[in-house]
Amino acid sequence: MHHPLNAVAFDPALSEGARNAVRVCLRIQPREKVCVIADAATEEIAASLVAEIEAVGAPYHAWLLEDESARPMPAMPARILADLESSQVSLYTVQAQPGELRTRMQMTDVINRRKIRHAHMVNINKQIMQEGMRANFLEVDAISQRVWEVARSSRTIRARSAAGTDIVAEMNPNYRWLKTSGIISPDKWGNLPGGEVFTAPENVSGTFVIDGVVGDYLCSKYGALHEQPLTIRVHNNRLREAYSANGALEEEFWAYTHTDENSDRVGEFAIGTNIALRDVIGHILQDEKIPGVHLAFGNPYGDHTGAPWHSSTHIDVVGTQFDIWCDQRQIMRNGQFLL
Secondary structure (H helix, E strand, O other), X not given: OOOOHHHOOXXXXXXXXXXXXXXXXXOOOOOOOXXXXXXXXXXXXXXXXXXXXXXXXOOEEXXXXXXHOOOOOOOOOHHHHHHHHOOOEEEEEOOOOOXXXXXXXXXXXXXXXXXXXXXXXXXXXXXXHHOHHXXXXXXXXXXXXXXXXXXXXXXXXXXXXXXXXXXXXXOOOOOOOEEEOOOOEOOEOEEOOOOEEEEOOOEEEEEEEEOOEEOHHHHHHHXXXXXXXXXXXXXXXXXXXXXXXXXXXXXXXXXXXXXXXXXXXXXXXXXXXXXXXXXXXXXXXXXXXXXXXXXXXXXXXXXXXXXXXXXXXXXXXEOOOEEEEEOOEEEEEOOEEOO
């Protein structure tokens, strides 16, 4: 059953972000078929996106996960995957639930293979639609391009923060740097709101103070961490220690990063580039795009980066107020780009 999202009322304050997604980031054309995957929690946001898709005149199918299967969902429903196979563009607006990373991977397998322009909006909410999604993505793309050009030719990147982060990342020239600035191409699906450049690092060592947020479903559980940061030590690209005054967070993060043999391995080194953002709001989808550094443990997105290893998990960690050096060149001071 295709869900009648065009009959759902939505707050007009969502329209500007929806227009950005459909017309600027995805550049949906009237002849293109669109697949919209939503859930009950994001129905209103999905309705604002559908209204823009209809205004463009593109044909679409809209799916509400709860119409198809119980949540958490162990596998992406076959009917949705089949619809994706015949789509040129897709949007995923869903609140993450424990155990659903596999369903997202099943979806992105189709997207990667079919080269679908895909907007990945996990945990999108009304605040993000009215903040990060209102960015000038052409400006974000321009700064992202400059960061990408500097980062991709760097052998080492050092990051320090006001909270006490001090890490050095060594880069592998055989791994690719990717730019996900919000302008989405068939070559690489992107999170919205966009604004980051990333790679899989060869090696990261040092201390990282997570005074922003942690990712996946732990994000909605623990929110912004500036009151009780999680401090981690990384050596030879592996997580060695994690400490927080919040013992439950420390324990759950440690368990998550020890799910499989590579869950504790740094799979992503990223620089946030969404210059419309300043403050952590406790939502990974937006907070990882704040200008600064974030890491992720687990899956290195090898299809895109070229890293030859794999993990079944992927969790981002975000700090704030960074100084960043690419080789010897300082490109950020206290969270402000110097490019």
